[in-house]
Amino acid sequence: MNGMVAVFKRELASYFTTPVAYVFIVIFLIVANAFTFYLGNFYERGQADLASFFTFHPWLFLFLVPALSMRLWAEERKSGSIELLMTLPIKPWQSVLGKYLAAWAFTALAIALTFPIWMTVNYLGAPDNGVIFAAYLGSILMAGGFLAVGSCISAITKNQVIAFIISVVVSLALLLAGLPLVLDVFAAWAPQAIVDTIASLSFLTHFDSISKGVIDVRDIVYFGLLIGFALYANTIILELKKAD
């Protein structure tokens, strides 16, 4: 446990000793708000809710989260510090979890810093804050899902650009799994059960219901399982190709 906490602390601190943290947070806040007001028509809708804010989160995360996760392991590999980390008395899963939780905590912080939009909507009207809270939770969970996938992919390569691109593509596939774009490909020939399974893998489907304020255990379990599976794969990849 000591080891995991040490890795977590080191990783989290490293975001703030490099410009990564500030660039990420500033860009995230600017883009999230710009989308809300210009594409989401926050004012024009005349509704006291944050639907026009949360609806863009999946698309924002699609690019921003891989930018964060790409360095998790690829950088360790590139600089050789992976050799140091893997010869410390820390189990690989503890390192994986420590780094992942640091990245997740950082993302959660970035998401939490959007709180002015919440204050704005409360100033303008009387929104259902329960729904907003649920949507924030869903957003953080979804970011966690993207991060876990990205962390796993980052462990495959020492090249951060490759890690980024593959993460975006895989994340996109996971996002769109519930849309006709992906489902129609299967609907024509596959049995309904398979189509449903693929649809059920979609980030969008699961995020949609949470962001509407419906906290369904199945959605939480889905993200939990996805994160667990991705990190498990991450650990195995790491052990298999530590030195490559």
Added chain:
Amino acid sequence: MTAMIDCQGLTKQYGTLLAVDDLTFRVEPGEVLGFLGPNGAGKTTTMRIIAGFLAPTAGKVKVCGYDVEAQPIEAKRCIGYLPEGAPSYPEMTPREFLEFIADARGVPAATRRQRLEEVYGMLHLERVLDQTIETLSKGYRRRVGLAQAILHDPDVLLLDEPTDGLDPNQKHEVRQLIGGMAKSKIIVISTHLLEEVDAVCTRAVVIARGKILADDTPAGLEARSRFHNAVSLKLADPADLKTAKAEIEALPEVASTELDERNGRLTAFPAPNRLPLTPISRLAEQRGWALDELHLETGRLDEVFRTITGGASA
């Protein structure tokens, strides 16, 4: 706790390349073992296997009685490891980095502060503690790496090229540091610097192409040199050289002589199990040769190294 490092039939294969080929050796407490070999000989691979970074294709390593593969955490706890190139986290300062290592290694809170200060002092890091590691010179980075390896006072120290990139003063300091820790520990260093073996090691293992070619004390290795117990001399008057060469060659203790035309140094190689130094000095006295130089060669490690590894560099 006998035989603190015990390697049995270590083998590591990368595709078709056999990097380490059936290495078996033990290292006992108090030994400073120098791994010698040309580049690509398998030194780093062997160190990585012992440190638990690489899994061997075949064979077993036990460190402090723990199987590195089966009980990696216990084994890693008693190892301090300086990987090749001393990697660290460039954006951190040495202070932050070593605090992280102390956390990760679970250095007890009671002794932590004191131990950190002690290590800063041992490696003279005080001046650079709050500068990021990426801004440090190669020598300082290496010292940060060494500090990281010795921080938890391990029983076993694995140092992959510990003095690479250091200036002569720093090299001397690091060697003194290693010598100072040697009594109670096992230290394995890999190097291609022969003077290092002479300076710090109690035992030298020469490997090339993944195989052990020699396993001896540094003095034992020197004894394998044809220069071992040879005598070199330089005459003040070059006119005497010809007769001197002939007369020295005629001595029963001398097998052959060699003249270095560049500096006029004459080297007499001993006949098997004979010591030519006394007869030669006596002869010089009798003949009244004025000597600029007369000394006994102990053997030349570089020559032994070249003979043993015989163009095996990969």
